Amino acid sequence: MRVLAALSGGVDSAVAAARAVDAGHDVVGVHMALSRNRDQFRTGSRGCCSIEDAGDARRAADVLGIPYYVWDLSERFEQTVVADFLAEYEAGRTPNPCVRCNEHIKFEALLDKGVALGFDAVCTGHYARVEIAEDGTRSLLRARDVAKDQSYVLAVMGPDRLARSMFPLGDVPSKEQVRAEAADRGLAVSAKPDSYDICFVADGDTQGFLRDRLGSRPGPVVDAEGAVVGEHDGAYAYTVGQRKGLALGRPAPDGRPRYVLEVQTSSNTVVVGAAELLTVRELDGDRAVWFDPAPEPSAWFGCSVQVRAHGTPVEARARRTAAPAPGSASEDGAHERVEVHLEDGLRGIAPGQSLVLFEGDRVVGQATVTASRR
Structure with a gap:
């Protein structure tokens, strides 16, 4: 297959690309430039998308012997991820920009452009698994390394884009093994710190960023x-x-x-x-996406629900419905919604958060929280 490997400049994406090469695919590396005012260097492990990261991605591609390109997606990133981030906070909601980046950039702009150029799939360093059934149905599953699992932020992609995605690190037992593999391959990023915080708020001061933009x-x-x-x-x-x-x-x-x-x-x-007023037992979600096989409309089913990237899943019952939730941020009424009843409740759920439904390790679907009730 012709595979487009997203190279962030970190160790995970570099090893994922290396594994795609080892699998015999025709691999091309691409670094997504997401900011037009990128700092030359990161501050430790804060942020990403710096000129330093682009250089690290190029050096990894050189070691792997694959072509390398930089795609300027900064305008798309500003118009979708950053604009959504500001609009959601301004509306009193709490967004997850990593979810929106996966939705609008990595598995929309990048994948769609790659397909238009003749690539069969996009390869990333996300920690998640793809399981293919005998009938060809693909399921998104949690990574073997639960501590690094990223299925929560990938659930927004839906089944169509999952069919053109590769996650070579899904079965890796630990991040330490990835670093060791990178060192064995001669990749200089083997000891590079993981990035964290919001990539476009590299100093970690989210309130300061919002105040600068919103006044x-x-x-x-x-x-x-x-x-x-x-x-x-x-x-x-x-x-x-x-x-x-x-x-x-x-x-x-x-x-x-x-x-x-x-x-x-x-x-x-x-x-x-008081703290006890934060516990809720019912959630409404909108902009729902479902993976195959999708649950039947209106039928309640048992599942576990996760509302934070590294949160603990809790037992619940859920059902999908066709009508948009009251106060929905959906752009039209065609989006599905989901209703969730939590068995033991959850604390501190904000509108705008992403809720992901699981059956065991398999992702059933994803939606954006619109309302919660005690």
């Missing part, structure tokens, strides 16, 4: 009874479940910590309260 918008912080207990500089900078940085003017009557319960963008108000 100062002072407003009240109130308790669950509506009494003003503090002030904020912009409701958009807060998320459900947040405890730190509230700067409350007076303590709670019982002296216990308070958490963000709700962000009311219409009134520019942040509502805080």
Whole structure:
């Protein structure tokens, strides 16, 4: 197969590309330039997409003996991932930019362009498995290394793009083995730190980034009874479940910590309260995508639900429906939704988060949280 290997400049993508070469595929490496104002160097393990990363990707391609290109996807990245990030926070929701990057950049812009150029598949260094049934149906499964599993952020891709995706690291038992393999292959990135935080907020100051882009918008912080207990500089900078940085003017009557319960963008108000008020038992999700075999519409089924990239799955019942959820951010009414009943509840779920449904290790589907109820 002709395979387009996404080379980020890190160790995972380099080893994944090497394994694709070993498998006999005709591999071409490509680095996605996602920012037009990239710093020359990363700060330790913060961020990615720097000029340093592009150079590391080129050197890895040279060692592997494969062609290498840089594709400028910065405008697409700004218009989709960054714009969505700002719009979601401004609307009082909490987005996951890695999910949107996989949706709009790695498995839309990159894959679609690759297919148009005659490539059969895209290869990435994500930790997830693809299982192919006798009838050709492909399933997305958790990685063997549960600690590195990335099926949560990949679930948004859906079955069609999964059919053109390769994840050679899915069966690797540990990241240490990947680093050892990279060193054995002579790849200089073998000891390079993993990137973390939001790639376009390389200093890790998400609130500062939002304030620079959205401006100062002072407003009240109130308790669950509506009494003003503090002030904020912009409701958009807060998320459900947040405890730190509230700067409350007076303590709670019982002296216990308070958490963000709700962000009311219409009134520019942040509502805080006790920890027990964060636990919810019902979730609504929109923009749902389903993997084959998809569950029957309207039929309840047992599953586990994960609402954070490295969160613990919890037991639940769910069903798919065709109508958009109330207050949905969907662009049209054709998107499916999902309803979820949590067996034991979850704490601090914010609209905008990605919820992923599993049956064992298999991804059933994914949706964006629109509402939660206690």
